[in-house]
Amino acid sequence: MAKIIPTFRQMFQCGKIPIRGGVWIDIYNSTANTEIAGTIHTRISHGNYWYVTEIKDVNENLDNPDER
Numbered sequence: 001m002a003k004i005i006p007t008f009r010q011m012f013q014c015g016k017i018p019i020r021g022g023v024w025i026d027i028y029n030s031t032a033n034t035e036i037a038g039t040i041h042t043r044i045s046h047g048n049y050w051y052v053t054e055i056k057d058v059n060e061n062l063d064n065p066d067e068r
Helices: 004-013
Strands: 024-026 031-033 050-052
Touching: none
Parallel strands: none
Antiparallel strands: 024 031, 024 050
16 A cells, blocks of 8 residues: 555656546556546455546635635
């Protein structure tokens, strides 16, 4: 699990992760897909290798600063 953050950072800096919502990010295989989402297995809470992006408007959370 220690390599998740450096791998994510490298994927982002190399442009493998588009800046948009709905991107399936597979850190384990260093891939991202905007068309198809993979299957999350039951170890997701321990593996932490798969993510989906969600774009949020900064202004939509102004009423509740805890959600920023």
